[in-house]
Amino acid sequence: MQNMIEPDEDIEECPHCGSEKVVLDTKKGEMVCSSCGRILQRKLKDRGKEWRAYDPMEKASKKRTGPPVNDLIADRGMSTFISKTRKDGKGKYLDPDSQQRVYKLRKWQRRMRHTGTIERSIAFAITEIGTMCSRLALPKVVAESAANLYREASKKDLIRGRSKEAVVAGSLYASCRILEVPRTMREISKASVISSKEMRRAYRVLVDALDLEVPLMNPERFVERYGRELDLNSDVIKDARDLVTRAREKHLTIGRNPRGVVGACLYIAARLDGIDMSQSQVGEEVGVTEVTIRNRYKEIVEEMGIESNNL
């Protein structure tokens, strides 16, 4: 049977190593770079059919579905529309009386669509999630996940007493954490009208009330991202990633702002590679001060026995 798993968007080359050997793993539902082995997209949906048809007649008789369920539509695309055509099911024109009735029905359906408080709230949230995601360049899976979290939150009545924007921001952050998309709280709250304090509170409530399994944030993901933003080549990024791993093994990361650790590791890796880069440059990119970079850098160099004359 032909497999119809499709990526959300075409990925032609790996954003990490630039290789064009991006393959689709239909079993796991993942897009994978066969050159560097990184997963570029997860949890792809199977948009295909499970049946086969050998001629158009059979195709027509077996077809029984519409588009897939869409999490980014308030009612998930599951509601019915009353058609605009003035024909009945058999293609005959309706008499004027019936036309009048259908017109009224349509009007009422339009009015009823988003009248439930929860539906209206979700519709708002999805719009908000959409604009935030485009501002933050977040992939569609994150938007879908956030929409689902918001829906769950609505069901459990968690929005009451909080602003919708806060719950949206909290859902987005939670989705990023769950899907291991490297975004900080600060970034997300900056893209929102919500303060990071309010967002944090909403996020906590979501995690507690919905029993979310949030994996520990892993700084290695941030190394990738900031390394690329600093125009470092993949060798340096890899070295920096190893440094972060070793730093964590030596417990140099606990209680520390991960961005400081990541920044310091990038700084060290770059300097070891002979690249000229200032502490403040790195600090600015990862969002901490030069002093913090310096402090982390000192600790790491000391603990790992890196000869400072190489730097």
Next chain:
DNA sequence: AAGACGAAAGTGGTTGA
């Protein structure tokens, strides 16, 4: 002159009574 370094004081968040 720019970047690195270190000290000191201030700030916001966490923790435990």
Next chain:
DNA sequence: TCAACAACTTTCGTCTT
């Protein structure tokens, strides 16, 4: 609810290249 606390930031003077 409040105080203690650790991490981080800001600021600034000094050192190094």
